[in-house]
Amino acid sequence: MHLTAILIAIILFFVSVSMQAGSKGQKVTHMILRVFYILIIITGGILFSSAMAGTMAMQYGLKLLGGLFVISMMEMVLVRKEKSKSTGTLWVLFLIFLIFTIYMGFHLPLGMKFW
Secondary structure, eight states: OHHHHHHHHHHHHHHHHHSOTTOHHHHHHHHHHHHHHHHHHHHHHHHHHHHTTSTTHHHHHHHHHHHHHHHHHHHHHHHHHHTTOOOHHHHHHHHHHHHHHHHHHHHSTTSOOOO
C-alpha cells in the first residue's frame, strides 16, 4: 500500500505541476495529492515502527527523513508555482531527496528486490 500511494502521489504531483497555476483542476489535484501525503506518512510510519526493532533502525530513520523531505519539496514546488515564484532550487532538492529515498527504499530489507 505504501509503494502504491507513493507512485500515485508522484503521478499526481507531475499532473498538478503541468496544469496551469491557479486553475480549478490544479487545485483539485493538489488537494487529492495532500490526501496521498497523509496516506504515505501513515503507511511509512507503520513500516518504520516495525523496522525499529532491527539493527538497521538508523538507516530506516534516514529514509523516513528523506521521504518527509520529498513530500515537503513537492508541496513547496506546487505552492511556489501557484504564487509564480522561482522553483529551480526546490526542483533540484526534490530530485536529490527522491533519488536518495528510492535508493534507500530498495536497498533496505523491507524494500522490493528486483535482482
